[in-house]
Amino acid sequence: MHPSASAGVRLSAIVALAALVIFIVCPLGSIFITSFTGSENESLLVQHALDAALASENVETVVNSIVLAGFVVVLTTVMATPLALLLSRTSWGQSHWLDVALLIPFMTPPYIGAMGWILFMQKRGLLEQLLPPAGAVTPAFFSLGGLVFVMSLHALPFMTTIMKNALMRVPGNLEEAAAVSGAGFSKRLKQVLLPLVTGNYAIAMLLVFVKTLAEYGTPSTLGRRIGFDVFTTKIHAYATTAPVNFGAAATLSLILITICMAMWMLQSWITANRSFRLVGAKGARPAFWKLSGWPRRAAALYIGIVLVLAVGVPWFSVIATSLIKIRGYGLALGNFTLMHYVELFTENAKGLDAFVTSLMLALSVGVIASFLGTVIVWLIRHSGRMGRLLEGIGLLPEMLPSIVMAIGLMLFWNQIYTWVPLYNTMGFMVLVYVILFLPYAIQYTTSAWMQVSPSLREAGSVCGGSPFFVLTRITLPLIAVGIVQGFIMIFIIVLRELVAASLISPPDVLVISTFIVNEFEQGSASVAMAMALICVLVSALMLFALRTHFIRLALSGRRQTLPTARVLGQKERPNVF
Numbered sequence: 001m002h003p004s005a006s007a008g009v010r011l012s013a014i015v016a017l018a019a020l021v022i023f024i025v026c027p028l029g030s031i032f033i034t035s036f037t038g039s040e041n042e043s044l045l046v047q048h049a050l051d052a053a054l055a056s057e058n059v060e061t062v063v064n065s066i067v068l069a070g071f072v073v074v075l076t077t078v079m080a081t082p083l084a085l086l087l088s089r090t091s092w093g094q095s096h097w098l099d100v101a102l103l104i105p106f107m108t109p110p111y112i113g114a115m116g117w118i119l120f121m122q123k124r125g126l127l128e129q130l131l132p133p134a135g136a137v138t139p140a141f142f143s144l145g146g147l148v149f150v151m152s153l154h155a156l157p158f159m160t161t162i163m164k165n166a167l168m169r170v171p172g173n174l175e176e177a178a179a180v181s182g183a184g185f186s187k188r189l190k191q192v193l194l195p196l197v198t199g200n201y202a203i204a205m206l207l208v209f210v211k212t213l214a215e216y217g218t219p220s221t222l223g224r225r226i227g228f229d230v231f232t233t234k235i236h237a238y239a240t241t242a243p244v245n246f247g248a249a250a251t252l253s254l255i256l257i258t259i260c261m262a263m264w265m266l267q268s269w270i271t272a273n274r275s276f277r278l279v280g281a282k283g284a285r286p287a288f289w290k291l292s293g294w295p296r297r298a299a300a301l302y303i304g305i306v307l308v309l310a311v312g313v314p315w316f317s318v319i320a321t322s323l324i325k326i327r328g329y330g331l332a333l334g335n336f337t338l339m340h341y342v343e344l345f346t347e348n349a350k351g352l353d354a355f356v357t358s359l360m361l362a363l364s365v366g367v368i369a370s371f372l373g374t375v376i377v378w379l380i381r382h383s384g385r386m387g388r389l390l391e392g393i394g395l396l397p398e399m400l401p402s403i404v405m406a407i408g409l410m411l412f413w414n415q416i417y418t419w420v421p422l423y424n425t426m427g428f429m430v431l432v433y434v435i436l437f438l439p440y441a442i443q444y445t446t447s448a449w450m451q452v453s454p455s456l457r458e459a460g461s462v463c464g465g466s467p468f469f470v471l472t473r474i475t476l477p478l479i480a481v482g483i484v485q486g487f488i489m490i491f492i493i494v495l496r497e498l499v500a501a502s503l504i505s506p507p508d509v510l511v512i513s514t515f516i517v518n519e520f521e522q523g524s525a526s527v528a529m530a531m532a533l534i535c536v537l538v539s540a541l542m543l544f545a546l547r548t549h550f551i552r553l554a555l556s557g558r559r560q561t562l563p564t565a566r567v568l569g570q571k572e573r574p575n576v577f
Contacts, residue, residue: 024405026412030411034411049254057234068147068151070209072155080160083160086302102160109535111221112535114150122142147219153310159204162200166200167197202270209263214260214402220498235252235253256401260401264399319529350515354510361426368434369437369490370486397439424504424506444485446482448480496535497511
């Protein structure tokens with residue numbers, strides 16, 4: 001690279017690094033400082049953090065969170081293991097519709113899934129209307145067991161996907177060798193197959209554990225009904241309920257950061273030391289189990305039950321409730337209407353405002369984050385060691401719960417409000433969202449960048465193109481699909497984001513998620529579920545567009561010929577060789 005160009009890249013990397021430190025590292029530092037100074041910004045003392053950490057209600061919160069995460073891991077394992085075996089070893093794995101169906105719980109915002117189950121299981125709810133004798137058992141749902149059950153259904157796709165991919169990499173000849181040696185099915189399963197995927201299971205287990213600790217939507221909607229506080233709900237309460245106690249919120253956030261970072265470090269260690277290399281040069285296929293008779297019927301029954309519980313029940317509740325005219329009449333014939341959808345955009349001004357605000361917010365955050373992510377990836381690839389530091393800090397918000405990062409940003413920008421009056425404005429909301437979801441833009445752009453051969457960029461430079469010209473005319477067109485993928489994922493996530501919106505939204509400003517929660521808590525469940533269904537449909541349409549148009553665009557782009565001197569805008573030169 002030309003020396004002047006290299007100096008320019010170095011300067012740009014320094015500026016980008018300084019910006020990331022200010023917007024990401026400094027807010028985390030504010031959490032640390034506030035936890036040791038208390039809410040009144042007293043002297044820096046360990047005692048402040050100890051007093052908050054050892055308070056009985058906070059100790060109970062920590063214990064509740066760990067117990068909940070542990071139970072969710074256990075139940076998710078019980079449900080995901082047979083499902084992963086069926087999808088990796090039987091003909092059920094060839095059903096593409098089943099893969100799509102099992103991703104629906106992942107695409108459904110957790111708080112919407114929890115609301116669906118609440119509407120289904122509550123007193124005189126949809127289950128009692130369909131099956132009146134069920135009223136004797138439905139109260140049992142509103143307990144720790146019900147909370148574990150609902151959160152396990154949401155975590156199911158994560159563990160199933162990881163376990164399925166791991167099982168598919170186990171060569172079938174290992175099972176055949178065990179069978180030849182006289183091992184029965186159960187023995188092959190216990191001593192050959194499952195031990196080989198223990199490392200992958202450990203990674204999936206830690207992922208589910210951390211995601212459960214970081215989850216706010218389900219504990220907020222269902223957990224609060226049973227008086228079960230966890231990290232996220234308690235931190236949120238400290239930061240939003242008078243009297244506000246930022247010191248306690250910061251202390252709990254610091255404890256949560258410590259646990260999450262320990263889990264990520266443990267995951268990295270497991271990945272490095274407890275993984276088996278099962279794919280070699282010879283290639284191997286996984287074993288195929290041919291099911292017939294009662295085993296096939298049992299497998300079909302199990303998959304059907306999982307789909308009903310994970311997809312059928314919550315979405316039946318959401319759709320049915322959004323169509324019910326008068327809730328007191330329930331599912332009676334003639335008690336269905338589309339007026340709740342019409343009301344959202346005609347009579348309900350708050351609903352329309354929330355929808356428009358969310359769309360504008362998602363669009364602006366997606367554009368800004370995608371642009372910044374592309375710039376950061378370019379700097380990462382051209383600035384050596386500094387690039388690795390840029391990448392580490394840029395991806396840091398993904399490793400931490402959203403509520404922790406939001407609390408840190410609240411503390412930091414509130415402290416400098418005198419100099420930069422951004423806190424409690426829509427601009428601050430855009431800033432927080434960009435920081436939270438910047439890692440998605442970086443990761444998607446990096447993935448696309450890695451698929452482009454360096455020879456293409458080198459050809460552009462050899463033909464006389466400047467670094468800027470090579471970037472705009474060669475690199476960007478080839479990584480455009482990755483940039484668009486990141487934009488769409490950020491767009492979807494912003495539409496459904498709840499915890500950050502409930503913390504940092506300016507007064508009297510609602511977005512889709514806070515509108516749904518407010519309407520649901522105030523008894524307007526039909527309007528809330530109508531908005532929830534619209535939100536999910538918009539997300540589904542965005543994903544469909546990504547899968548069809550942009551993938552097709554990528555394939556057509558890769559069929560283009562390599563850049564030549566004419567493409568680069570240079571005069572054709574005779575071949576000197």
